[in-house]
Amino acid sequence: MNKKAWLLFFVLLLTVSTALFGCSSDDGASEDGGDGGTSEEGGSDAEDTLVFGRGGDSVGLDPITVTDGESFKVTKNVFETLIEFGKEDTEVNPGLAAEWDVSEDGLTYTFTLQEGVTFHDGEAFNADAVVYNFERWASGTEDKFYYYKSMFGGFGDDEGHVIESVTATDDMTVEIKLKRPQAPFLKNLAMSPFGIASPKALDEMGDDEFNENPVGTGPFKFVEWRRNERIVLEKFEDYWQEGLPKLNQVIFRSIPENSARLNALTSGEIDLADGVNPSDSAQVEGNDNLQLFERPSMNVGYLGLTTTREPFDDPKVRQAMNHAINRQAIVDAFFEGRAEVAKNPIPPVIAGYNDDIEGYEYDVDRAKELLEEAGLGDGFEMDLWAMPVPRPYMPDGQKVAEAIQNDLAAVGITANIVTNEWATYLDKARLGEADAFLLGWTGDNGDADNFLYVLLDQDNIGSNNYTYYENQDLHDLLIEARSEVDEDKRNQLYMEAQEIIHEDAPWVPLAHSTPLMAGSANLKDFVAHPTGSDNLMDAYFE
Template sequence: MKNKVLASLIIALIAATTLLSGCGKGTQTGSKKPKTLIYAQGADPRGLDPAYVDDGESAKIIVNVYEGLVKYKPNSTEIEPSLATEWTVSPDGKEYTFKLRQGVKFHDGTPFNADAVVFSVERQLPPKATDDMPYASFTFGPVEKVQKVDDYTVKFILKQPYTPFLANLAMSLAAPIVSPAAVQKYGDKFIENPVGTGPFKFVKWDKGQSVTLAKNEDYWGEKAKVDTVVFKITKENSVRASELITGSVDIIDGVDPNDIKKLEDNKIQIFKGKGMNINYMAFNTSRAPFNDPKLREAVSHAIDRDELVKYLYQGYASVANTYLPDFIPGYNDKVQPYKYDVEKAKALLKEAGKENLEIKMITYSNPRPYNPVNGQKLAEAVQNYLAKVGIKATIEVYPWTEYKQKAAQGEGDILFYGWVGDNGDADNFLSLLDSNEIKSSLNAAKYSNPKVDELLAKARRLPNGEERNNVYKEIQEILAVDAPWLPISNAMDMAAYSPKVKGFTLHPTGAVYLKDVDKE
């Protein structure tokens, strides 16, 4: 009898356990496990207010927190609606009127409306614009004023027709719309406490470590597929690659060509795309010795760019012959920089009385989208070439944020830089040689040529087409002779990601849009 009772108790206990287990499974199915996506990049953002930064590390985070009136279509620089649903342009090309999306809220709960657009733009126009807003003149320089027509209509009035204007409004910097209430609340700390309308909300920034974002549950469009995004700061390329292989991060950028085989052997996915970028060496043309174009020519002849690109980038970059990628309208395929010629370099140095020239070069320590091996390796390779023609060059290496400050202050006779195109327009690259951008620090060479300024202004007024493209071709011819830069390479866009990650791509502008990225 005891055994029968015991057996009955055991059966009852198993049945109850099974029932509870089934209930538990049902509960687990109903409450999805939160998904965290970890993206490792090589440097801290400079800041998270789109009006005050000009670097890719900041932009990658900014595009997930903020939105602009218009945006780029996936994998292209074609324009489509975002916070504006439609727009019209006046026949004279000087007035742009935007109808705004209704029912949108900033992450702080305040409404998005015409007042927010006017606020976001006016703070980057005179007299409110400040010298530490690097993209303000670049983006809004042509704007005479911005007006609220009604709560959901705004009008931009330009000083003159400006063909790149609409494309500029889709850029990840300067153009995004910020919460006026949050800017007023945080003051100069808003750069560390971003509030936009985007698919992710800012959570925290541990300087030098990570930036954390959370899914915006109140987003007006299709909501993000992951719950949390962590932008992890890992300076060393090889360490980022190892973190990806071990699974401690999900996506990395700044992929070193030396790591690609190891990554692929470990079943890591590699994203490869044609890069809309330029990697260059800039001369500080504002003072001696490189205010002398003949000396810039001499140094240009000293560097074997073909060998340099092959050695450093191992087939994942192509030699750049001008200041534009070759697929940008207006690219001049007839232009070549000064060719590698050691004897010519020595002769020009002798002619200038500079056979024993000593110079200082500055560079950055981290990888860049246009230079995945980092600035120090590039500078050391150039240093070796210069030594062969009798130039003694010292190198100072700085973390990216500090490097940007040093370059803006004019440190260094030669500096290493690059650019990732914001919008697919030639003006976006060639404006880096506009003397009006010296103050903003975008003109890293501090180069000034009235003829180049005049031609840039002319091209901005012309409609897209052959006449406009020919102006840009003429500018490239002038720059090839003047040599404020030595163009080095156009890098392939590359990132690496775990097989568990779905839907990831790099946009041609270098932005990383994570709303549609999922993780198994």
């Protein structure tokens, strides 16, 4: 072959190679994350892609099946609810329901739905889709749809189930009838677990496959999930709110270490970092290329004591644990002034908070006295479970566990620190397999019911009540409070409930934190929501 022929062959080969390289996969995402211009490491080199660094992976992507914040970070942007919270608060606003009407007796809610909404699979959103989702949730079980039972009191024909019927009265109108009034009903509907899913996708895929390939109506549609590495979402071109979302792609990257996540932000590998250590806030504020975000405090971090496991079935032992742990020292050491010591299971910003309760003082001698009264004057050995991922209510679970371990040793308790992968940790703790476990809660809807009933009522043992704590007097108060529409009376009931919980001491409440995030300085219109589930449809790069 002569020189000209070789040159012609080379040019042809280069042209074909370029054309092949430019082809994308069927789902529009290339192997490295696709159209947003991301590298294999996950950093962005285009202003239409947001890379969100977080401490752990999602447990699942079907919102009704999960309870963890890492899952809701993603599902919040894939699914929408009938009611939406405000951009910066938990006030109720129109969502997939454009408007609603409530009967005078508080038992009938009529929702008029938004027109022109479609699911990511092209199916129309309508009243039948809403009914389908409610019927699916109501036919579940507590080991599958944890939040549904917690929020609505049960399933199907259960006596406690507050929902009597959900009916499509026409193509765009849904009527929900309740068996009894439920004061936080609208706020409950706005919670992330109740995102409306595509009936067609659920029918075609089934629950397990749908959990890996979610289909909603939200501003971003699901593209890819590499477990413990990243989740890729891309702009839904047919999204019903004009001009939104502003980003073309969002990538959630799992970076377990807080310091490594901040380094990735500083180097430009990611654009937004969750779980910034309070001790690193000055570093962020001193960097002109970064900005610091404070998430409004609506949380509690706690040490849960499984009340069905010896010796924590004895209230005196649980009270001793409360006296033995130096909460102020933990807050000072690990929260850098961005938290306050907790004494109740709900944060002070929640209506019904009982500030008259006197918290357990750090008192080694009193702790020893209580252990002596419980027949454990020589102490005992236990397992102390430490979270493997940073959470908004506890930036470093391992270090907090070590501090608690030292405190307990001073009263004769030997605590062996145990941990598991995050999803396993949650599942085993939920099943009551831990002696004591570090955990916490970020409020879903700004209501006391979402803390006290969800986390500590006997109805929710095996779902969100990980301590297996039960008290009939508490249960009666919480059920009454759920149905009471007079806010003053509700608040009084919740204050009484906190007195019972304080005495029984199923938790050692530790801290109410102000969680920190950091982002690139050119990231605009991002708001850290108090629920911990951030809607990214307004965010963009300047």
